Amino acid sequence: MAEHNALGKAGEDAAVAYLESHGYVIRHRNWRKGHLELDIIAAKNDELIVVEVKTRSDADIMQPEEAVDRQKIKHTVRAADTYIRFFQIDVPVRFDIVTVVGKPGNFKIEHIKEAFYPPIF
Incomplete structure (x- = not known):
């Protein structure tokens, strides 16, 4: 695995651990549907x-x-809409960003709640 891919996976693992420690239930990681x-x-x-x-x-x-x-926001919102329709979910949706900076074992994590809202297309 390339070094940047390993860092990304370690960062995502740290983000999941952070969210779970703050009472979030993880439904899916790296959910894909088509592209x-x-x-x-x-x-x-x-x-x-x-x-x-x-x-x-x-x-x-x-x-x-x-x-x-x-562009990333539009792509994320489109994927979220597909996810919501696929699983027939009817609850409020929020878009957050978790930043992970540093090296595995010594990450600084920041959770930005309501980081963006879906743009009007």
């Missing part, structure tokens, strides 16, 4: 939370959440 993918789908307090995870070894050049641009 659509969601990093983490969680539930808490009768709400569905779609979590985009961004892992970086450092944040000197750019903050990880800055990588969630307009």
